[in-house]
Amino acid sequence: MDAPLPVVASRPSPSGGRRVRANGEILGLAHNLTDVVEFLRRAGLEIDPDGVATLPLITWQGGGPDYWPHVAD
Numbered sequence: 001m002d003a004p005l006p007v008v009a010s011r012p013s014p015s016g017g018r019r020v021r022a023n024g025e026i027l028g029l030a031h032n033l034t035d036v037v038e039f040l041r042r043a044g045l046e047i048d049p050d051g052v053a054t055l056p057l058i059t060w061q062g063g064g065p066d067y068w069p070h071v072a073d
Contacts, residue, residue: 005043009036011062016070032068 005022009030012018017029020039027039036058037049047055053065060067 005045005057007040007058009058009060009065012067012069016068018068031070033065036065 008021010019010021013029015031017031018036020027020030020036022040022043022045025043027043028035030036030039033052034049037047037052040047040052045057052058058065063069
């Protein structure tokens with residue numbers, strides 16, 4: 001891959017998951033940063049799991065990378 005893809009983590013859904021897109025394509029519904037790292041790996045980007053939260057490549061909508069609300073059990 002020549003250049004990193006623009007990545008958007010959407011606003012959290014009512015379930016707490018965030019839709020993750022790269023280059024306009026939906027990669028999946030992440031429920032934590034580990035999911036984001038895995039989706040990006042599948043898209044061809046090897047991301048350091050410890051640095052994913054501060055990666056300038058990712059736009060976080062509706063809260064930062066530490067905001068993963070969920071419905072109470």
